[in-house]
Amino acid sequence: MYRVWNFVTNYSLLLIAGAIIALIWANIDADSYHHFVEFVIWDHAPIGNLHDGHRTLTLHYLVNDVLMAFFFAIAAKEVWEAVILENGSLRGKKAATPLIATVGGMVGPISVYLGIAYFLGSETYSAVANGWAIPTATDIAFSYLVGRMVFGAGHPAVRFLLLLAIADDAAGLIILAIFYPSGELAPEWLLLSVGAALAVFILCNWLPRKRDAGNQDRPHSTWMASTLGVWPYLLAGCVSWYGFQEAGIHPALGLLPIVPTLPHADRAFGIFSEAEQYLSDLLNKAEHMLKHPVEVILFFFGLLNAGVEFNAIGDATWLVLAGLIIGKPVGIFLMGWIAAYPLKLGLPAGMRSIDLVVIGFVAAIGFTVSLFVASVAFEPGMVQDAAKMGALFSFGAAVLSIMAGKMTRVEKQDG
Known part of the structure; x- marks a missing residue:
């Protein structure tokens, strides 16, 4: 049995609350908001290079660079189990089509983002090019919730979406490590x-x-x-x-090498599974220990990163949105179709080709990781704020997903 609402409550509602408070605060009193974000916790001579480049430890640095390491550790735990366990969800032929579709779900947004930026002119392209990875992200929790709303809990497209989202997370971690150095x-x-x-x-x-x-x-x-x-x-x-x-x-990825070293069970019941709370291996115990701290961390992440003034909407906003709501569905459909038919890997029983388009719209909800990538892709300023606004607006993909489900006559399957 999957309890999505519990997961969304645990990991997402506080994040949303933080983001909403930040948006309201930044648009009422931007100066006090930014003063809060850059609040100095420690301003002494550094030990080694423990501080950021300004020899200070700010609230923003503490959350984004230190505490978010626990969030990425939880994401890495799900990816690790999906890959290493004998019946892991990202192993074997069953995962082949979702994995190939994931490639489309990343190449498509990058192509749309950079392609449109190129046609907007060299000045715009130079200003926004480094944000190419922002629309590649998929927010697992929100996407899964919307996927269940569109397809129903028992539809094979929901599991397909989960596999795609986990693989997307894995690729996103690699992209952050390779292409977005912190120094x-x-x-x-x-x-x-x-x-x-x-x-x-x-x-x-x-x-x-x-x-x-x-x-x-x-x-x-x-x-x-x-x-x-x-x-x-x-x-x-x-x-x-x-x-x-x-x-x-980026030090927020610093716990990734440690996750595979923890003793783990020989089986996993899957992300969002109620049964996983009864596993007593150290890897799952560590995840349980981190659950409530990460809830608070995500609240502060939303609070410290989503405070964007509405007048900051610009080219980067629409490029991120275009990458997500155009690039994701097109890329996932094309690569998923190629995997299913020319490569003869097939689709799960009960899933239609057109469902790939709907999955693409669901996967276009970027939010958490998109916000994080935007914060490291650009220096603080108008371009970063515009890109963050695009990540926040990606919630609109939920409405597009429901509309696409209606138009393609998705038959909900409860289970």
Whole structure:
């Protein structure tokens, strides 16, 4: 049984609340809002390079660069289980068509975004080109909720959408790491992150299991899990985060190397599944521990990033929207159709080709990750604000999804 409303309540309503408060605040008193966003928490001589480039730790930096690492860790956990587990959702032929459709769902928005920008002239293109990844994002929680509204819980298109969204998240993390460095690249510092991951995996995961070989009581693994719990992994995460920052890669991705090192169950019931709360492996325990803190983090993320004045609407706004509401459906339909028919990989039983278009509109809800990419793609200013407005307006894709479902005569299947 899937409880989408619980998930959306847990991870999205506070985010929406933060975003709405930010929009209202920024349009009533922009000066006080921006003063709040850049509130200085620590303004002392740095230890190493712990601060941002201004030798200060601001509220915005704390949330976007430090605390959002926990949000991306949860996303990475879902991707990791989908890939590594024997019955993972992104393994085997069943995932082939969604994975290929995901490629279309990224190439399509990029092509539309950069293509329109090119025709608007070289000046506009130069100003907005770095935001090409903003419309590639898909907000899993909101897209899944809308997908259920359009197709019904039991429709095969909903599972297809989930697979596509998880794969989109994985690709988005890679894009953020490679194309949006937070500073001058110094890749040798990644050895620190890799070393931390290897050390905690060997000492706290592999070695206890090795010593427990043949012993069903698993005393060493049990002691490690019950006594030390997630603390060694959190310590390794801090070291990895620092390695990412010093390497010039966005530090919000700093926990990604640590996620695969946590002991995990041999099965997963899937994202949004009620059953996953009963899994007692350390990976799922860590996710449960992070649940409520991440809710608060997402509230502050919305509050600190969505405060855009309406007069900031500009070219980047419409480019992001065009990439999402044109590029996503076209790209997903074309690549999904190629995978299903010329490549003979097929579609899930009960799903029509035209459903790919509807899925494309649902996947065009970018919001959370689109907002994050906009905040790192551009320096603070009019272009960044315009791009953020496009990410916020992507909620309109929900209305387009419902309309597309009606026009294509989608038959809802409850389950």
